[in-house]
Amino acid sequence: MTEETVGGDQRLLELRNRIDSIDSEIARLISERASCALEVAEVKKATGEDALYYRPEREAQVLRRAMERNDGPLTDEEMARLFREIMSACLALEEPVKVAYLGPEGTFTQQAALKHFGNSAQSRPLAAIDEVFREVEAGAVNYGVVPVENSTEGVINHTLDNFMNSNLSICGEVELRIHHHLMISDVTRPESITRIYSHAQSLAQCRKWLDAHYPNVERVAVSSNADAARRVKGEWNAAAIAGDMAAELYGLKVLSEKIEDRPDNSTRFLIIGTQRVPASGDDKTSLMVSMRNEPGALHDLLEPFRRYGIDLTRVETRPSQSGNWTYVFFVDFKGHRNTDDIAEALKEVGACASDLKVLGSYPRGVL
Numbered sequence: 001m002t003e004e005t006v007g008g009d010q011r012l013l014e015l016r017n018r019i020d021s022i023d024s025e026i027a028r029l030i031s032e033r034a035s036c037a038l039e040v041a042e043v044k045k046a047t048g049e050d051a052l053y054y055r056p057e058r059e060a061q062v063l064r065r066a067m068e069r070n071d072g073p074l075t076d077e078e079m080a081r082l083f084r085e086i087m088s089a090c091l092a093l094e095e096p097v098k099v100a101y102l103g104p105e106g107t108f109t110q111q112a113a114l115k116h117f118g119n120s121a122q123s124r125p126l127a128a129i130d131e132v133f134r135e136v137e138a139g140a141v142n143y144g145v146v147p148v149e150n151s152t153e154g155v156i157n158h159t160l161d162n163f164m165n166s167n168l169s170i171c172g173e174v175e176l177r178i179h180h181h182l183m184i185s186d187v188t189r190p191e192s193i194t195r196i197y198s199h200a201q202s203l204a205q206c207r208k209w210l211d212a213h214y215p216n217v218e219r220v221a222v223s224s225n226a227d228a229a230r231r232v233k234g235e236w237n238a239a240a241i242a243g244d245m246a247a248e249l250y251g252l253k254v255l256s257e258k259i260e261d262r263p264d265n266s267t268r269f270l271i272i273g274t275q276r277v278p279a280s281g282d283d284k285t286s287l288m289v290s291m292r293n294e295p296g297a298l299h300d301l302l303e304p305f306r307r308y309g310i311d312l313t314r315v316e317t318r319p320s321q322s323g324n325w326t327y328v329f330f331v332d333f334k335g336h337r338n339t340d341d342i343a344e345a346l347k348e349v350g351a352c353a354s355d356l357k358v359l360g361s362y363p364r365g366v367l
């Protein structure tokens with residue numbers, strides 16, 4: 001053994017001892033934090049039967065603070081992810097939060113639910129977006145997670161349409177970078193692939209890559225990426241396009257990684273619930289508005305936002321379900337409904353709209 005290795009071993013031992021004592025300190029502080037959360041639960045319980053344990057605005061502030069005070073070497077996102085899990089465990093001590101998401105297991109929506117609520121939430125996959133709405137309405141779960149728009153493919157109509165017949169509010173949003181992989185099972189022969197399964201959205205997000213690499217292969221749209229992965233399990237001539245979670249869940253082998261056409265491909269998900277969320281300091285508001293079917297209606301809707309300097313982030317139009325060629329507008333903007341300017345603008349829009357519903361003000365996605 002050289003002198004150098006002896007010196008190296010000694011240094012390693014010292015560093016590990018230091019890490020051990022830091023870990024003890026972290027563990028003690030986490031327990032202290034958890035005890036505080038339990039006391040918070042007592043205070044909340046004293047407010048009555050339907051005490052709200054999960055507080056989206058507070059969680060957003062805790063995560064933002066974790067990022068702001070971080071000086072490295074971990075990235076801000078890594079630091080916030082660690083705090084996300086600590087909070088998730090603390091909240092579970094108060095009252096485990098129950099979340100339904102668009103399943104099956106292994107979908108990007110499950111990944112979004114985990115990213116938003118952490119691993120200590122009790123999550124349940126449901127087969128359709130309507131079912132997620134129904135289960136939250138029925139009180140079987142506290143919150144639901146549904147996709148609402150993709151940066152490559154645009155809006156998920158089904159989610160918007162559900163708001164037309166629902167009293168649920170939006171309590172939060174979460175954005176996820178979407179990476180698609182081409183995956184096969186251990187019985188698949190890569191040179192004999194004649195069929196590729198995926199959700200229609202994912203096939204569309206990889207259209208150019210598929211045109212270039214598998215121009216003559218049949219593309220089969222199925223109900224989810226996880227379903228695509230499941231089907232491939234026993235097929236020697238098929239592949240699936242899905243994400244990491246599905247590959248892991250079904251034990252598939254990734255043949256080509258990150259095949260989405262746009263490298264910044266992301267999906268935005270909504271957290272739906274029954275709670276009216278206070279301002280967090282950096283919020284968004286979503287509206288659903290019907291205008292009278294007459295000239296200048298869209299101008300009347302948008303003009304107050306311009307006058308009050310409100311930053312619109314999205315305007316979508318959907319056919320209304322009450323008559324042909326009438327429309328409902330979904331409008332998102334920065335800010336909280338409790339702010340004076342926004343409250344004024346909403347009053348003015350409400351005066352010229354035939355129907356206006358604030359779907360919710362909620363913290364902007366942190367992670």
Ligand SMILES: C=C(O[C@@H]1C=C(C(=O)O)C=C[C@H]1O)C(=O)O
Nearest residue numbers: 037040054055058059087090091
């Ligand atoms: C502790 C609280 O309850 C929950 C847990 C939080 C936490 O661990 O920091 C934050 C918000 C709530 O979802 C609180 O409201 O402060």
